[in-house]
Amino acid sequence: MSNRFVIILAAGQGTRMKSKLYKVLHPVCGKPMVEHVVDQMAHIGTTKIITVVGHGAEKVKEHLQGKSDFVLQKEQLGTAHAVLQTKDLLENEEGHTLVVCGDTPLVKSETIQALMKHHEKEKAVMTVLTAKTTQPTGYGRVIRNEKGYIEKIVEEKDASAEEKLVQEINAGTYCFDNKALFMALQKVSNNNAQGEYYLPDVLAILKNEGLNVTAFMTDDFSETLGVNDRVALAKAEEIMRSRINEYHMRNGVTIMDPKNTYIDMNVTIGQDTVIYPGTVIKGDTVIGVDCEIGPNSDISNCHIGNKTIIRQSVACDSQIGSSVQIGPFSHIRPEAYISDEVRIGNFVEIKKSTIGAKSKVSHLSYMGDAEIGSNVNVGCGSITVNYDGKNKFKTIIEDEAFIGCNSNLIAPVTVGKGAYVAAGSTITDDVPIQSLSIARARQVNKENYVEKLNKKRQ
Structure with missing residues (x-):
């Protein structure tokens, strides 16, 4: 089996959580969400796990010590920029690299295994994990051509009205040929509504090089849930709790x-x-x-x-x-x-x-x-x-x-x-x-005491 590297993106501040606690450290069923991700990745036979940290870096390192290596993204300039911070550790390595968001605690190792199996079978240089939903708001849309092949991924803020109607969404998890990934990262620009370097833009770069890019669709949309606020956190907790209870009942x-x-x-x-x-x-x-x-x-x-x-x-x-x-x-x-x-x-x-x-x-x-x-x-x-x-x-x-x-x-x-x-x-x-x-005072009874007390009061 070839080398399997994992990059976990965990550098964002998470301002929508409105919390002193760094976003990826918010617990889901008793475990920080980023630790859920790391533990699932450990089940797939990884060569190395690297977590990209930024805000709250020291606390994240403390929670994940012994489970991951770390690189620091000093400025949060987008997901492609975050992945590029691992260049010194991975650029010259042979093998496959997974990129997973640290705020997706519901992702399962079984799905990641299936994604990688598809990636290897198709001899792809990039495979995107996708899912379908009737409520795609907030997600990047997966645009396919008339033959059903993936054409591009469009972030919602950059999507046209027609593209926003697409129900297949980008789950934010990718599998790459490692060397192809770092070649393409050098060419990503920030010419978009956010002025950021988007990792999904790697797709178009690789396609323009004539390389094979594929998509793998999971049938469990819940795995794609990214936790950006307390509402999503409660939803993730509910889904995870259901999984845990079902596991115990089946056992x-x-x-x-x-x-x-x-x-x-x-x-x-x-x-x-x-x-x-x-x-x-x-x-x-x-x-x-x-x-x-x-x-x-x-x-x-x-x-x-x-x-x-x-x-x-x-x-x-x-x-x-x-x-x-x-x-x-x-x-x-x-x-x-x-x-x-x-x-x-x-x-x-x-x-x-x-x-x-x-x-x-x-x-x-x-x-x-x-x-x-x-x-x-x-x-x-x-x-x-x-x-x-x-x-x-x-x-x-x-x-x-x-x-x-x-x-x-x-x-x-x-x-x-x-x-x-x-x-x-x-x-x-x-x-x-x-x-x-026996360590108590001996009982003393004063007979007719109440009668005398009442006369005194009168």
């Missing part, structure tokens, strides 16, 4: 309401897991088999074992074991490590804590900066008091301990194995193994 995941389920690109979900409506699953989350997630749960960057149930809860940056029950209305904050068969009940918050197997934190409790053993029962309303206003401190609750309701454990403190803490206690000292700790 054995039940998604009760795909239109109201939001799963990021890098999420992994095991077979026979059920995802209920209103659920958002983000980042690099991994969910095991036979789980139930949702409704209305928000999971981010978590590793979840098998047969775990999470109802109406939030969990992020944590490890959650198998056969765990969480919620409803629990909050699993970063660095929680929850072992197998744990029960986290309603209105419980866990932060930077380890909870051992078969322990229960049933409801209305906060466990922060805690190390909780196995078979521990934490009664409702219990709190590890971990912060003195300046520093955080650790609470240790050893195996089989029982924490009574409405207890405050003032860290740093240890409750020994099998120990009991009486309900309503405020624990400031360690509790020995197998001990009962």
Whole structure:
């Protein structure tokens, strides 16, 4: 197989996004749109990927480090000018070069493979990816001659009224013979409405040289979507989300309401897991088999074992074991490590804590900066008091301990194995193994107090 080079155009500012964030870094289903493009190109057996950066160059490099080489387009003078910035890296190379826009996150590697196969079969020096649509506004039009061969590409601002009626559009993705590309780039002019150097103008230059130029039409118009504003971004998100949900369903995941389920690109979900409506699953989350997630749960960057149930809860940056029950209305904050068969009940918050197997934190409790053993029962309303206003401190609750309701454990403190803490206690000292700790004022009843108080008020 000959060399395959990829040039990704990612230098434009994207002013229509009206955002501080550089356009190609806007995420689609949890991944910057330019990273979607780079990852798809990596699947086609590339020799080298080069991203042309401009505005926000350093941030783009940071996201794509290790996946791409980079060249800088200091002035944005058009797509042909952008490609020309790769001259020092590619001009003398033999092989094929793909040019893809960094704001087309929906492009698929399968389509690119088909484009290149067509290009090689036709022995073309340039092949244009095209698509048909009944709403071509905003796209360059593909003009064919009476025999059906591609004649030229006209940008919309330069198109005549008749040319604007053409429904075949330029997808902005091209395959070139590498040396023919750089020969033609030297001849591109900026004599057009925008005063820019258009890459599609290479087509006419190559045809005038008597070289073979072809077009390959994809039957999926959505792949051509270029994201230039928030409306297009939402559309891309919708299409990508549909693809992701379909992928999981075809791999054995039940998604009760795909239109109201939001799963990021890098999420992994095991077979026979059920995802209920209103659920958002983000980042690099991994969910095991036979789980139930949702409704209305928000999971981010978590590793979840098998047969775990999470109802109406939030969990992020944590490890959650198998056969765990969480919620409803629990909050699993970063660095929680929850072992197998744990029960986290309603209105419980866990932060930077380890909870051992078969322990229960049933409801209305906060466990922060805690190390909780196995078979521990934490009664409702219990709190590890971990912060003195300046520093955080650790609470240790050893195996089989029982924490009574409405207890405050003032860290740093240890409750020994099998120990009991009486309900309503405020624990400031360690509790020995197998001990009962009672830390509350003794109850005093003042008989007839209310009658005396009422007489006094009168």
